[in-house]
Structure formats: C-alpha cells, structure tokens
Amino acid sequence: xxxxxxxxxxxxxxxxxxxxxxxxxxxxxxxxxxxxxxxxxxxxxxxxxxxxxxxxxxxxxxxxxxxxxxxxxxxxxxxxxxxxxxxxxxxxxxxxxxxxxxxxxxxxxxxxxxxxxxxxxxxxxxxxxxxxxxxxxxxxxxxxxxxxxxxxxxxxxxxxxxxxxxxxxxxxxxxxxxxxxxxxxxxxxxx
Amino acid sequence: xxxxxxxxxxxxxxxxxxxxxxxxxxxxxxxxxxxxxxxxxxxxxxxxxxxxxxxxxxxxxxxxxxxxxxxxxxxxxxxxxxxxxxxxxxxxxxxxxxxxxxxxxxxxxxxxxxxxxxxxxxxxxxxxxxxxxxxxxxxxxxxxxxxxxxxxxxxxxxxxxxxxxxxxxxxxxxxxxxxxxxxxxxxx
Numbered sequence: 001x002x003x004x005x006x007x008x009x010x011x012x013x014x015x016x017x018x019x020x021x022x023x024x025x026x027x028x029x030x031x032x033x034x035x036x037x038x039x040x041x042x043x044x045x046x047x048x049x050x051x052x053x054x055x056x057x058x059x060x061x062x063x064x065x066x067x068x069x070x071x072x073x074x075x076x077x078x079x080x081x082x083x084x085x086x087x088x089x090x091x092x093x094x095x096x097x098x099x100x101x102x103x104x105x106x107x108x109x110x111x112x113x114x115x116x117x118x119x120x121x122x123x124x125x126x127x128x129x130x131x132x133x134x135x136x137x138x139x140x141x142x143x144x145x146x147x148x149x150x151x152x153x154x155x156x157x158x159x160x161x162x163x164x165x166x167x168x169x170x171x172x173x174x175x176x177x178x179x180x181x182x183x184x185x186x187x188x189x190x191x
Numbered sequence: 192x193x194x195x196x197x198x199x200x201x202x203x204x205x206x207x208x209x210x211x212x213x214x215x216x217x218x219x220x221x222x223x224x225x226x227x228x229x230x231x232x233x234x235x236x237x238x239x240x241x242x243x244x245x246x247x248x249x250x251x252x253x254x255x256x257x258x259x260x261x262x263x264x265x266x267x268x269x270x271x272x273x274x275x276x277x278x279x280x281x282x283x284x285x286x287x288x289x290x291x292x293x294x295x296x297x298x299x300x301x302x303x304x305x306x307x308x309x310x311x312x313x314x315x316x317x318x319x320x321x322x323x324x325x326x327x328x329x330x331x332x333x334x335x336x337x338x339x340x341x342x343x344x345x346x347x348x349x350x351x352x353x354x355x356x357x358x359x360x361x362x363x364x365x366x367x368x369x370x371x372x373x374x375x376x377x378x379x
C-alpha cells in the first residue's frame with residue numbers, strides 16, 4: 001500500500017467502552033471522513049450474499065467455518081483488504097481480539113488503543129445496556145467470563161498497545177484522553 | 192424490450208453453455224442492455240473475496256458448508272433473490288440443473304435455452320479444456336458421470352426447454368443457431 005491512511009484499532013474487555021470510544025473519535029474528527037469498521041462487518045457482508053436475514057447463529061457459524069479454513073486472523077485480513085479498497089481518511093477498527101489481529105495491525109502500522117476499566121464498572125455498564133447475551137449476569141459470573149481464552153488474550157495485547165485509555169470515570173475524563181490521543185497522532189489539535 | 196429478461200442456460204457437460212452465455216452477453220450489450228451473468232461460482236467468489244483471493248477449491252468448500260448448514264437450495268435461492276431485487280436488466284443464468292430451478296425461471300416469465308452436443312464431441316472438448324480438475328477423464332469415467340442423477344435430470348429439462356442449440360458442427364454453425372434464438376427472444 002502506497003498511501004498510509006491512519007487506522008486506529010480499538011480493543012478492550014467486554015463493556016470497557018470500545019463502541020463509545022469509537023463514536024467519540026468519529027465525532028471529534030467530524031471534518032474528516034471517518035469509517036468505523038467492525039470485525040464482524042466482513043461476516044455480515046458475506047452472509048448477505050446468501051441469506052435474506054442474518055442472526056447471531058449465522059455469524060457464529062461463518063466465523064468458525066472461515067477461521068477453520070483460512071486461519072484465526074482471517075477477519076483481520078479481511079479488514080486489511082477493506083482498508084486498501086475503501087475510501088476514507090481515518091478508519092477505526094472496533095473489536096480486535098486475537099494475536100493474529102495484533103500481528104496484522106503491527107504489519108500495517110495500525111495504532112492499537114486499549115480501553116481499560118475495572119471489572120466492577122464494566123459489569124455495571126453491561127447490566128445497564130443488556131444488549132448482548134452476556135449482559136445480564138452476576139458479578140461473579142462476569143468475573144468468570146473474564147478468564148476466557150479470548151479475554152486473556154485481549155488483556156495480553158492490551159499490555160503491548162500503543163495507547164491505553166482509562167475509562168473508569170466520567171465521560172469527560174474519557175474525552176480528555178481521546179483529545180490527547182488524537183493530538184499525539186497529529187489528527188486534531190488539543191486545547 | 193420489457194424491463195427484466197431472464198434467460199436460463201442448461202445443457203450437458205461440455206456442450207458449450209459458457210460459449211452460448213458469452214455470445215448472448217455480447218449481443219445484448221451491443222444493444223446497450225445491462226447484462227448480469229449469474230452463476231453459483233460467481234456468488235461464492237463474491238462472498239469469499241471479502242476475505243481472500245479465492246480459487247475453485249475455496250468455492251467448492253463454501254458451497255458444501257453452506258448446503259450443510261442451510262440446505263440444498265441456499266445458493267440457487269440467492270441467485271433468484273438477486274434477480275428479484277433488481278428492477279431491470281438481462282439476466283443470464285448459467286447451469287440450470289434442476290426442474291425446480293426451471294420452474295423458478297418460468298414463474299418469472301423467463302426462458303430456457305438448452306445447449307446440446309453428442310457425447311463423443313463433448314468428451315473430446317472437455318479433455319481439451321481441462322479447466323476443471325474433473326474435466327480430463329477417461330471415456331468410461333465420462334459415461335459413468337453421464338448416467339449420474341444430476342445429468343439425468345438435465346435431460347428432463349431438455350424436453351421442457353424453449354430453445355435448443357446444437358453445438359457439433361463448429362463455431363460458425365453454433366453461433367448461427369444461437370443468433371436465430373437471439374432474434375426470436377428479442378423479436379429483432
């Protein structure tokens with residue numbers, strides 16, 4: 001790839017605030033053409049070729065089948081293709097989670113941004129939003145889910161990330177850190 | 192011409208469906224029409240190329256996985272959904288293999304062209320093209336494939352085709368019969 005468009009790969013534990021961070025960055029860069037790309041987008045695009053309606057089970061089926069055939073990092077490779085193909089000024093990737101994703105991010109010079117928040121706060125947030133199936137569990141169960149293979153890996157990658165944002169307080173505090181981050185990346189002026 | 196024209200192509204292996212489709216595509220495009228050639232491998236490649244530069248083996252793999260998960264109609268349903276979603280255009284559907292598919296074409300006011308040639312000619316042709324791994328087969332193996340249930344169903348479709356194009360006396364004759372069919376379909 002000749003031109004190097006900035007790509008920010010956001011990762012974090014469940015309910016850490018990845019989606020919120022992605023939206024805030026997009027909002028703050030409203031003068032630029034910002035594209036938020038989710039890791040599941042490629043699956044949705046492929047499923048739509050064959051299915052009139054897509055559900056959670058379809059995503060799980062294709063994710064597992066396509067990883068078995070093409071490797072664990074196949075979703076990151078699909079994003080790599082899309083980044084080359086699509087027109088945008090800044091891309092935000094939501095949901096990097098395996099080591100393969102990290103390798104592809106490094107290879108392409110994408111910035112890894114880890115969103116960190118204590119488990120108690122994440123659990124409270126998850127209970128408030130209740131949008132995913134894991135969002136209505138007890139704190140003990142939530143802590144148990146944190147010990148899953150993927151979750152451990154997310155934390156490991158997080159420890160090596162380029163930037164770490166603490167999302168353990170107010171929205172304003174998160175915003176300040178995002179302002180500073182965008183300033184350091186040369187994408188926006190900090191005040 | 193009406194907004195949507197659907198033409199299905201059926202025929203035995205090696206009869207010349209691909210050549211017939213290319214011919215019709217060029218003829219329609221020369222009239223300024225938008226032509227969409229729809230074939231299972233096209234949809235499979237479209238989905239796979241989101242992830243990788245896919246090859247024939249990948250496409251076969253995905254076809255098998257899709258059918259395992261969603262049943263035998265999943266791919267052809269997608270083809271007809273693509274036809275239904277578009278308001279206009281010339282749709283050339285490659286490799287109509289089942290009576291069920293033919294029924295779907297008829298339901299939408301489409302027509303079927305059957306491309307045919309003698310077994311010996313097709314066998315020779317397939318040996319020459321070798322584009323698929325199963326193309327270079329012995330005469331015995333070829334006859335065995337010919338008697339498979341899929342090939343048998345194709346013969347039923349033959350009887351219900353709107354047009355038949357015979358492809359045995361060289362390209363000139365073949366193109367001439369395709370052109371006759373083209374004129375009838377377009378009323379030119």
